[in-house]
Amino acid sequence: MTRIITARLSACVLGIALASGASEAARAGDRLRGDTFVVDPGHGTRFPDGSPLNVGAVGPSGIEENKVTLAVGEDLAALLRAAGATVVLTRSFAKPYRTATDKRLDNRGRATLANTLHATAFIAVHADSSLARTAHGTSVFWLRPNSTSLANAVRARLAPLRLGEAAFHIRDLAVTNEARVPAVLVELGYVSNPAQERLLATPSFQKRQAQALFDAIADTFAR
Ligand SMILES: [Zn+2]
Secondary structure, three states: OOHHHHHHHHHHHHHHHHHHHHHHHHHHHOOOOEEEEEEEEEEEEEEEOOOOOOOOOEOOOOHHHHHHHHHHHHHHHHHHHHHOOEEOOOOOOOOOOOOOOHHHHHHHHHHHHHHOOOEEEEEEEEEOOOOOOOOHHHEEEOOHHHHHHHHHHHHHHHHHOOOEEEEEEEOOOOHHHHHOEEEEEEEEEEEOOHHHHHOOOOOHHHHHHHHHHHHHHHHHHHH
């Protein structure tokens, strides 16, 4: 009799464990279900004739900002999709270049897309540049109060990457001005700084940056 009860108890405990494991797995793939994010890998725009309009910064060993932002943007998109979100990339590996004749209008158009889609948030991904080779660190810019929580979360999640912080403040940029949904522009570090250029070009480090951005988004918007 005792043995039967024990057996039933174990089955019961096991059942609970299995059920909670399964629901955790479901939650992980569900944390951002119903949300739409517009991820904007900065730069990568060409004139209609194919000549470059906006390649972004270029590091001392030739690393191009538009390539770094595209890699991190795609990594971030994959993480968001795995959490159940819908993601629209303004550029992608499949379509790496946008076509435009005016940089500022193109940047505004990227944020307009987030407004049109009523996105949960808009995340512009950039890398910084300076004539001073020693300049380093990440930056986070936003404009409207609805973006403050996301900006704070991005700052907190980037800090452990130990790149330093170059800037963290409200800034009226083409994308932050145009976006009506929560919007941040993130500078992932300085491609003009040789040490940070190396990191920014390293796929494993790009994945860590994407993970930091994902965690910040989940911190802010996951239910
Ligand atoms: Zn940029």
